[in-house]
Amino acid sequence: MYTSKLQFRCEFTKHDADVFYTTNWVVNGELVLTEDAMKWDNGDVIANHTLTEAKLISVHITQVGFELRCSVRASFGKGTAASVPVMSDPKFIGIKISDKTLELSEGDFADISLQLTAPFGCGTTAGTCELNIESVHLVILASEWNKAATVRVFGQVSQSLGSSSNTLKLKLATPDVLFDNMFWVQLKKNTTLIARKSCHAVNDPHMLTFDGRRYEHQYEGVFTMYKHTIFPIEVQIQTADCGRGVHNAWCNCGVAIRAGRTVFEFNRCEGQSSIWTIEYTLCEDSGDVLQVKKKGNNYEVYLPTGGRVTVNVYGIYLNVYIYPSIQDVNNTRGLCGTLTANCRDDFFLRDGTYSTDVTATGDCGTTSNVWQNLLTTFSNSWK
Structure with a gap:
């Protein structure tokens, strides 16, 4: 057998003497x-x-x-x-780990190298067998025991703000082979770059970018308000005639929030009905991709990045507020602009070029270019 x-x-080696x-x-x-x-x-x-x-x-x-x-x-x-x-x-x-202690910031990735230092077999089982490391969902084939394997570790983003440092223990274990090992992860939080940051579209609609630039968005249609450049996450708004005798004014009548192929949507744009259509479409994603909580007239939608979208419904209109996570820094596009702590680079078009409609002057808080409808090319590039 x-x-x-x-x-x-x-x-x-043998000694010369017996x-x-x-x-x-x-x-x-x-x-x-x-x-x-x-x-x-x-x-x-x-x-x-x-x-x-x-x-x-x-x-x-x-x-x-x-x-x-x-x-x-x-x-x-x-x-x-x-x-x-x-x-x-x-x-x-056993299994040698490249880093027994890992320092990681929330929202960052790091690679850990695992290397077996001795071959393994499967007892009385002939042929190919494998070693399953459960906690990181890694499989190592017996025939490839001497090849290093890589595990990617992600610093989970929490909803809290501030600066902190937590030490976590990650234990590696196998179900069939008597082996266990562990390494320590020091998870750091520093939300200085997103402290008190938000983007909003409040009727009819007045815009605020993540970096504090204010402008008017008086256009009809569906627009990308926020788009993550790495992850498939996006927020779209739809505007329609505000009605009530207001000429050439457009109000938010719909919003769609997407993560992967899951979408949460508010809509009363078609026919300007007074009844809101609220739909949640889950398509081949896990059930916790988007978490939605209702608080009075507000709906809080939590994104996988740790960011949050607040939809405020009042009457036949809605306002949209987006609160970023640390993963949004340098990774946002759309009507919310680029989250970089620099208000001068907010108006990137969809094609990656910069809008020439407005030359930003002064600080974000000055009145220059504030509440002026001069961003036609920028707004319509995100339509």
């Missing part, structure tokens, strides 16, 4: 086993002194993840004085 087991040999050899096995700096003294016997002493799984279990070592060393002493007789031991270099048996 086929079988596979882990075993270790202490390799050394002597006895004693092999010692050291685990994590502690002597755990001493083999009986034997003569060279055509090198059979090395095979007879092999450290097997059975011998490891007999000294209560039942899982990998240990440092192993061996030493050899020579003597002229079994009970006579022996030479000074010659110690091998240490060898770690």
Whole structure:
């Protein structure tokens, strides 16, 4: 019957004299086993002194993840004085992790390298087998045990603001092989770049970019208010005639919030009905892609990035407020502009060029270019 087991040999060369050899096995700096003294016997002493799984279990070592060393002493007789031991270099048996401590900011990714230092088998199972590392959903094939594997770690974004540092422990474990290891992640939060930042479209609609630039958006149609440049996340607004005798004024009558292929939508644009249509479409995404909470006339929609969209419904109109996460820094486009802490670069068009309709002067808070309907090219590029 086929079988596979882990075993270790202490390799050394024969002395010129006809002597006895004693092999010692050291685990994590502690002597755990001493083999009986034997003569060279055509090198059979090395095979007879092999450290097997059975011998490891007999000294209560039942899982990998240990440092192993061996030493050899020579003597002229079994009970006579022996030479000074010659110690091998240490060898770690298990999975070596490139970073035992990882420093990571919220919203960032980091790669951890995993390297097996010894082959593994599947007991009495012949053929290809694999090692499943459950906590990171990683599979290593027995035939590729000596190839490094990479695990990507993501710093989960929380809803809170401020600066903080938390230390987390990530444990690696396997279901069938006696192995466990762990590494520490120091997760840092610094929301200085998004503190007190938001973008809004309030009727009819007056716009505020993430970096504080104000402008008018007096156009009819469907527009991209916010779009993440890396993740498939987008917020669109639809404007229609405000009615009530107001000439050439356009109000928000609909908003659609998308993450992946999941969409949450408010709409009363068609026919200017007084009844709101509120729809939630889940399409091949997990159920928690968008989290929606109702608070009075407000709907809070939480995005996978840690950002939040607030939809305020009043009468036949709605206002839209977008609160960014740290993952939005340098990654936003649309009517909300670019979140960079610089109001001078807000008006990028859909094609990536910059709008020449307005030359931003002064600080964001000055009255220059404020409440002026001069951004036709910019607004319509996001239609």
